Amino acid sequence: MKKDLLTIRDFDSKDIDRILKRSAALKLLRKQGRSYQPLKGKSLGMIFEKSSTRTRVSFEVGMYQLGGQALFLSSNDLQLGRGEPIADTARTLSRYLDGIMIRTFAQLTVEELARHSAIPVINGLTDLHHPCQALADLFTIQEKKKKLKGLRFAYVGDGNNMAHSLIEACARTGMHISLACPAGYEPDAGVLQGAGQDAARTGAEIALTNDPFQAVRDADIVYTDVWASMGQEAEQAERVRAFQGFQVDGKLMKAAKAKALVMHCLPAHRGEEIAADVIDGPQSVVFDQAENRLHTQKAIMEMLMAGKR
Ligand code: CP
Ligand code: NVA
Numbered sequence: 001m002k003k004d005l006l007t008i009r010d011f012d013s014k015d016i017d018r019i020l021k022r023s024a025a026l027k028l029l030r031k032q033g034r035s036y037q038p039l040k041g042k043s044l045g046m047i048f049e050k051s052s053t054r055t056r057v058s059f060e061v062g063m064y065q066l067g068g069q070a071l072f073l074s075s076n077d078l079q080l081g082r083g084e085p086i087a088d089t090a091r092t093l094s095r096y097l098d099g100i101m102i103r104t105f106a107q108l109t110v111e112e113l114a115r116h117s118a119i120p121v122i123n124g125l126t127d128l129h130h131p132c133q134a135l136a137d138l139f140t141i142q143e144k145k146k147k148l149k150g151l152r153f154a155y156v157g158d159g160n161n162m163a164h165s166l167i168e169a170c171a172r173t174g175m176h177i178s179l180a181c182p183a184g185y186e187p188d189a190g191v192l193q194g195a196g197q198d199a200a201r202t203g204a205e206i207a208l209t210n211d212p213f214q215a216v217r218d219a220d221i222v223y224t225d226v227w228a229s230m231g232q233e234a235e236q237a238e239r240v241r242a243f244q245g246f247q248v249d250g251k252l253m254k255a256a257k258a259k260a261l262v263m264h265c266l267p268a269h270r271g272e273e274i275a276a277d278v279i280d281g282p283q284s285v286v287f288d289q290a291e292n293r294l295h296t297q298k299a300i301m302e303m304l305m306a307g308k309r
Helices: 013-031 056-066 084-095 106-118 131-145 161-173 187-203 213-218 234-240 286-305
Strands: 043-048 067-074 101-105 121-123 153-157 176-180 206-209 221-222 263-264
Touching: 013 131, 013 161, 013 286, 043 056, 056 067, 056 101, 056 263, 056 286, 084 106, 101 106, 101 187, 101 286, 106 121, 121 131, 121 263, 121 286, 131 161, 131 263, 131 286, 153 213, 161 176, 161 206, 176 213, 187 206, 206 213, 263 286
Parallel strands: 043 067, 043 101, 101 121, 153 176, 153 221, 176 206, 221 263
Antiparallel strands: none
C-alpha cells in the first residue's frame, strides 16, 4: 500500500525515528561524496500553486542525487489551472510518475489528490501544515542538542501552518512546546486536539499564551515565522499592528536558556518577526535548517518512493 505525508501525524514515532536516522546517514554520504541512487529511473512531479525557494530546489536536487528526476509543474501551466478536477489530475499523474509533491492553499486539495493517487503524495506546504519543514527542524534540533524528548521548544508569532506542524512534531517526539500568539491568531483547535492525544502518550506539554516572555522562559529553542503567510498579503498592515510586541529580539532571547537555538523556516522579514542581530547572530541555525531540508526530504522520498521503512 502506498503511504503519503500530508501531515506529521501520518508518520508514527517509528517512521520519524527512521527519517531522522536516514537524514543523518544521507547527509554523511553526501559529505563523503559517495553516490547512492535508490530512485534510479523514478520521477517526482512537483505541483506549485505558491512560490518557493527551499522546497523546490531541495526536492529537485534531492531527487537528482537519489538517481531520479523531478518535474516542476506550475499550476498555471497544468490543466489544473484551467479547471481540470484534482481527482483527474491525480489519476493521470499516477500513470506517469512515482510520487507527487504539492504546495497549495487548502489542505483538502492535498487530501483529495492523495485519495485519487495510486502513488505517494507529499505535502510541500498548505495553509494548514508544513510537515517537510517540521521534520527537517526535528533533525536540526537533534543534531545540535543530541536529543528531542524533554527539550523546551518556544514558538512566538502566528498560529499558522508552521506552528501547526511544529506542534504535531513536538507532541509526537515528547518535546514540550509553548506558543505565544496574539489574541485571534492562535493555532487551529483541531490541530491542538489531535496533538494533545499524542502529547498524552509521549509526556509532551503543549502550552498557549499571549505573552512571548512566558513562552520563551527557559526555552532550548526559540522559533518564529512570518506574520503574514503566502496568500495573506492583503492582511500585512493589519497583522503588523496585531503582532507588535511579538518580535524575537535580543531582549526576548534573554528569557531563554543561554544556549537556546534560534530557528526560522525562512523566508524571514528582518525587523518584523525577528530582529536582524538575532537571526544573523551566533545562536541562529536557520541556514542549517535550510540545508537539512535536502537531507530530510531525501529520507522521506527514500521511505515513500523506494519503499524503505
Ligand atoms: N521554508 C520553506 O518552505 O521555504 P520556501 O518557501 O522557499 O520553499
Ligand atoms: N508560514 C509561511 C511559511 C513559508 C515557508 C507561509 O506559509 O508563507
